[in-house]
Amino acid sequence: WALADCVSQAADCAGVKGCSWQRSLLASCMKCLTTTYGTNKELQEATPEAEMALLSRLKELMPLVKDDVPSEWNNLVKSGLKYRYKDLAFLEALRCGIEHWYEPDGPRTKDLVQLPAIHMMVTQHSLFLPSFLRSREEDESSCSVIRENLADLLRTIVTKCPSVCDRNHFAIMLGAYGATLSATDQKILTLLQAYEQNNLSLTDFRLLLWGPAAVEHHKTRKSLGKSLWQQPSMEEILTLLDREKMMNTILNFPLHRKLTGEVMFLYIMYVMFYPITFMEV
Known part of the structure; x- marks a missing residue:
C-alpha cells in the first residue's frame, strides 16, 4: 500500500486521471478483506489492526469510484456478513458502500448484489435477533453499539x-x-x-x-x-x-x-x- 500511495501521489502531481488505477486499488482492497475473512473466520474482541487499515482504505476509495464498481464487492458483502457480522468497522463500511453505490432504482453498477438480497442477509442472519433485540437482563442505561450500527445499516437500506x-x-x-x-x-x-x-x-x-x-x-x-x-x-x-x-x-x-x-x-x-x-x- 505504500507503493500504491506513491503511484497515486505521482498521478495526482502529473494531473493524470486515475479512475482505472483507483478502481484497481478498490478491487484489491476488497479481495484482501474477503480473503482475510475467509482465512480468519473467528472475530477477536477487537478488529485486528490489519483489517482496520484495509477497511479504512476501502472507505477512502469508495467516493472515488462512482461507476463500474468492482464485482469483488459482492464477495466482500457475503463473506463479511458471514464472518464479521458483529464487527462494527465492517458494518460501517458496508453502510458506506450502500450509501455511495446504490440508488432508489438499484445499484449504479448492474452486476452488484441487490439491496433486497443484502437486507435479507442482514435480517435473516442467526445473529440478527440476539444482536438487535433488547433483553430483560440488559441495563436500561447501556447502549448496544452493535444495535446502533445495525439500525444505521437498516435505515440506509430502507431509504435506498x-x-x-x-x-x-x-x-x-x-x-x-x-x-x-x-x-x-x-x-x-x-x-x-x-x-x-x-x-x-x-x-x-x-x-x-x-x-x-x-x-x-x-x-x-x-x-x-x-x-x-x-x-x-x-x-x-x-x-x-x-x-x-x-x-x-x-x-x-x-x-x-x-x-x-x-x-x-x-x-x-x-x-x-x-x-x-x-x-x-
Whole structure:
C-alpha cells in the first residue's frame, strides 16, 4: 500500500486521471478483506489492526469510484456478513458502500448484489435477533453499539430501497427500542419513521409496547391467532413507564426538540428521558 500511495501521489502531481488505477486499488482492497475473512473466520474482541487499515482504505476509495464498481464487492458483502457480522468497522463500511453505490432504482453498477438480497442477509442472519433485540437482563442505561450500527445499516437500506419494508418488521424494531433519548433509540425511531413514510403505519400495527414486552406480546398474538388475541391494555403500556424517568422527562426534557426524528449529539443523562416523539405515535 505504500507503493500504491506513491503511484497515486505521482498521478495526482502529473494531473493524470486515475479512475482505472483507483478502481484497481478498490478491487484489491476488497479481495484482501474477503480473503482475510475467509482465512480468519473467528472475530477477536477487537478488529485486528490489519483489517482496520484495509477497511479504512476501502472507505477512502469508495467516493472515488462512482461507476463500474468492482464485482469483488459482492464477495466482500457475503463473506463479511458471514464472518464479521458483529464487527462494527465492517458494518460501517458496508453502510458506506450502500450509501455511495446504490440508488432508489438499484445499484449504479448492474452486476452488484441487490439491496433486497443484502437486507435479507442482514435480517435473516442467526445473529440478527440476539444482536438487535433488547433483553430483560440488559441495563436500561447501556447502549448496544452493535444495535446502533445495525439500525444505521437498516435505515440506509430502507431509504435506498423502500420495497424491503414489511409491516411484520415492526415487532422486531419495537423489540429493539428502549423508548429513551439515547443515540441508539433515536436511530431506531427514525427507522420506524422511515417505514411510516413508506405507507406502513405503526398505528395500524396496533402494538404500542416496546422492548422485551413487545416481543412477548407479538409471540402471544401469533400463537393465539386473531380470534383470541387482544390488544395490549392501557395498564400494560403504563407498566412499562418508570416513575423516576417520567419525572426526569417532565423536568429536564430539551425543549428545542421537534416532534420529528432527530439524530443529534446527546448527553448521557438523556438516556433517562422518554422521547415525546414516540409518545405521540
